[in-house]
Amino acid sequence: MNFVSTRGNVTKIGFIDTVLMGLANDGGLLVPEKIPQISADKLEAMSELTYQELAFEIFSYYVDGEIPDNELKALIEKSYATFRHPEVTPVKKVKDNMFVLELFHGPTFAFKDIALQFLGNLYSYVSKKTGETIHILGATSGDTGASAIEGVRGKEGIRICILHPHGKVSKVQELQMTTVDDKSVLNLAIKGTFDDGQRIIKELFADMNVKNKYHLRAINSINFVRILAQTVYYFYAYFQVKKELELQSVNFSVPTGNFGDIFAGYLAKKMGLPVGNLIVATNENNILEGFIRDGVYEPGEFRSTYSPSMDIQVASNFERYLYYLLGEDSKAVSDLMEKFQSEGKIVVSEEQLRQVKVDFAAHGVEGEECLQTISKYYDETSYLLDPHTACGVAAYERCNDSSEVCVTLATAHPAKFNESVERCNIQQTFPEQISQLFNKPQYLEVVEADKDEVVRHLETLFRFTAN
Known part of the structure; x- marks a missing residue:
């Protein structure tokens, strides 16, 4: 299996090199040169597998022997042994034709654990094999940071720096990141938004002098492994629902800000999974809804919402979708991204917009609608939704036909966003792991949203390996 950049200047690199490169050296995103196709007979056989066995089957298409089978299986087993539910991502029926896929049973109670527990162990594996110290740099709108730190803390040969927007994440999200007392972990609270942090990350990875000097590796969903790991639970959810209902396909509704989680579903569909409609759920930061509706991708004014993990204007993984929308034409993608850089928006043709509408539906959820949905489902079904779910x-x-089966991705435990739940006059009991956070000291530094200032802090964290 070879991987290529969406912008065309990185070609035919293997799986491990893809993991280590993260953001492609030409500024694009890495994608498989050819998406594996899974036959109906193979899908039928896969439907009886455990989550871990299913992950091995799907990963194997992309790893393509670069990691011996027994070692890949051991990495998978180790990664999901930390989850509180034996199924890893159980599917719960909430009402007729409506299911939720619970993705919050990992160590930090968020869906990011599913990819980052594996990626953390994979980085540790590579570090031990190569003797290379891994320096991880990432930005978070709340959940990635905690999951990434939990995935790599205490692992020999790994150090991590996470940027988060100061005062723009939930209290639990902040505590999960900043109560970790570990010299190999650095939390920087930037005076800005997630988009500022993401911009700094991309600038640093695009600066080859900085990237090579500090041996930087990516933990954000610009790293293809994040997408790959998330693809597994679409297969798993489909198989579980199909065991209960006779159906040809399943729709998925996906809360998304950076387009990674929904792109994983798109990838699963292109691999052959019988996915029907992919519904993009956003909040008031609804650039993705605007694109799917009108074919115009243009950031608007940033708004803080009840669902802060989706408070994102510029979605990193959108470029991966553009690559396929434009017929895998890397020159066209590169030209369009350059235009976006200079003009601040992307406009696709009418023909391309028709394809977008085939691929996705979308709805931007206003704050009151979000809270009303929490209250409604708690009153009617006793199921408590977090604001993203x-x-x-x-x-x-809004988007699903009542006759069609739909699975909504439950991306976080409601205890992570009690500020929003309390607005619905609902009192919840915190899991013990979350309750304990409020009694711990915090370790973070508040900094300007400036590339050079971040580099100065990296110098402190990584100085002993800089050359």
């Missing part, structure tokens, strides 16, 4: 459910109600 509530956006997914609200989008399901």
